[in-house]
Amino acid sequence: MSQTVFAPWNDPDVKPLIQFKNVTKRFGDFIAIDNQSFDIYAQEFFALLGPSGCGKTTMMRMLAGFEKPTEGTILLAGQDIAPIPPNKRAVNMMFQSYALFPHLSVWDNIAFGLKRDRMATDAIAARVEEMLKLTRLEKFAKRKPHQISGGQRQRVALARSLAKAPKLLLLDEPLGALDAKLRQDTQFELMDIQEKTGTTFVIVTHDQEEAMTVASRVAVMDHGRIIQADTPARIYEMPNCVYVADFIGDVTIIEGRATKSGDGYDIAYAEGQPTLRATTDKSFENGQTCHLAIRPEKVTITAERPEGAANAVQGKILDIAYLGNLSTYHVELPTGQIIKSQIANTRRLSRRNFTWEDTVWLSWTETAGVLLEG
Amino acid sequence: MRRMTWFNATSLTLGFAFLYLPMVILIIYSFNESKLVTVWAGFSTKWYGELFRNEAFLDAAWVTLRVAVVSSTIATVLGTMAALVLVRAGRFPGRTLFSGMIYAPLVMPEVITGLSLLLLFIGIGLDRGVFTIILAHTTFSMCYVSVVVSSRLVSFDRSLEEAALDLGCSPAQAFRLVTLPIIAPAVISGWLLAFTLSLDDLVIASFAAGPSATTLPIKIWSSIRLGLSPEINALSTILISFVTVGVISASLASKRASLRRQAEERAAVHA
């Protein structure tokens, strides 16, 4: 790895911008956040990813100041933020609904926070112009929120929350209200703006693709806990548990028992079937229950048994999901286990080899699957 | 995020105390022994007895009830028709005048409505009595009914009617079998509104009623002009209790219906 890669979380000398220390948040009996500790670094684009009700929004609202931790402390640049009310924090938030003030123009929405700081009029004007330029909204300054499109509203919300140059910007499902096409463009725009302004972004989303695209690190959450916080690539390739493997992307999970053999493990997954092979850094006891997680794109589908493959199983094609650029084959083994295989559709439809009910071979390498504990 | 602060709690408490204390006092003092309304002299229900022996009040109550039932029923029919015209009939000559005549009585001071109707009745030589009060009440309450019903009709999904027509209903059948049952709650609340307006009305009835007919509000009015009266307190208590019981049971019924509906929907999801 070269020195220019942005990875402050690997550098013990860098002080984190935000530190959660044993933070617990309860609403009555309900535990929204369960004793969590983690760090977010300056200029990071940090994504909190999880299903609804996993606690990601509570996490964000505690950073914004709308909720206080029941236990534990949250430090921003080394300072406990619990006693600071939302209106005094150097943290701004972009709301899921955008929360644009309907009675104010785009210009006045962006200037709203600046005016609260009693900035000089010309300084406010200059800053608003700068923000309008950054978000390409110059032409819409005089319009009211209901007179602009959804994408433009999203940019107004972003401009408004960035105008005060916060240390930390919180984005609550910022792209949730946009349609798929616009969302993709906007993702790159967000990354671009984050880079230009050098602001630390914390984004909350339930859309894993979005989190993977924009974030420098993704924290996968469930039931008030962060299950894994890592770079998108590591989250995808090296999930630390079945939940993460299953939550991110498409995966086949095969349950079995591990037996140490050579530099890897043999996995017995069904009576009378040959074992599967996988290597891993983790260690398993002999006979320990394990899960092998295999990404569909790492599984090759062939008509004949491939020579020298570490893992090869035979099965029947049950379903074909045609996605245009890709096709996913659902192959059923004689044991009833279904394994997914994904191939790129580099050829035209008529030349495709396999169809329903075909008997095929699936194969993958020793390193293709990730071996996870029970 | 809703916050129930001390400020909100205080303003609600004071606000509702202001709205209800006068009525509560009225009710308490209706059980006062003394003829002097403001001096408490012990518990008694004697004014209720007096009230029920007072023929004039009973007659007036009977007249009022008849007027209210008849006028609110006619007003509901006319008002529902007017609502259909407003929402459905599209353009026709004099539409603006029509909608103007629907909305104007809502903001017209009662003294003017009353005066103008009286002048009409005299002009055409109609003897004033129960009949003229009914005409007057029907006219202004049909406007309220039509506003209530048309606000429901606006949000009515017309594809339901189209489905009925598609399945072989005549337009009249579609209205009777599909539209009417769905807008029925609005029609019923329109009727209730018309009924209460008629029960309550003093000013218009005073103009429209001749010497031959006296409604309860007219009777109450002539009595309280002379000052406080324990009988009126008793009568007020009866009227307030009727309304309270009616409104509370109506709202409980609608709450129960919506709870049942929710339960059924939940059951349907899990089924």
Added chain:
Amino acid sequence: MRRFALIAVPYFWLLALFLVPFLIVLKISLSDIALAIPPYTPTLDFSAGWEGFKAFLGALDLENFEFLTTDDLYWKAYLSSLQIAFIATVATLIVGYPIAYGMANAPDHWRPTLMMLVILPFWTSFLIRVYAWVGILSTEGYLNQFLLGIGVISEPLTILNTNTAVYIGIVYTYLPFMILPIYSALERLDASLLEAAEDLGCSRITAFWLVTVPLSKNGIIAGCFLVFIPTIGEFVIPSLLGGSKTLMIGKVLWEEFFNNRDWPVASAVAVILLLILIIPIILFQRNEQKQREADG
């Protein structure tokens, strides 16, 4: 022809019982008082044909309106009606806004009950609700008994039969008209807007003035008109709670008609009252229109 019947029935009903009576008022306001039955001239005599109609028109004049301008009772009554309605509207707003605000911020499961409590007085007799205050505000009334009892005052206050009593009566009876539109505006207010304002540096109070108030503006305006318009022509409250010095045009009209039996002048009073009301009614309609467009 079903459509024709549907339109025609309510149409002719309203023409006959709303528009025609109003035209009669207009016509009588242009007539002269007479000691006859009906007590005004001219009366339209259809048997005289076109000539009779011309004679009838010729006899109409603006004398009653001139009379209204010469006797200062009338314009004073108009002005004082407007003034009382205005002050009472402001007072109702001050009392009603916090209640609507409290309701909108109350827990969800309270709100239907609170709503019912606001609507309940609507269904209760207006007359009785006004009458309830007579006992409270009179010299020997409950309020004076209470205040004397706790020693705040040593002499009973004179409130009944003053304008203060009229204001109290109006605030009391029209309060639901103020609360409901404001409540519905506040209830629709997206709570995240207030959070956004706080997030951008507002204190709670600034957020209230900069976000809540402007966004409930339409509700405030609607509520004010709903109180102001009917209050101008109010008759029961000034008659029952007001004193001899309380001048309100509804009361004047009533007395002119029933006590003085001057129908032409009463009609002229009514016509001018309507002309005065047209302005706030149009403003109210425009506000409603704006609201609908904003919603749509």
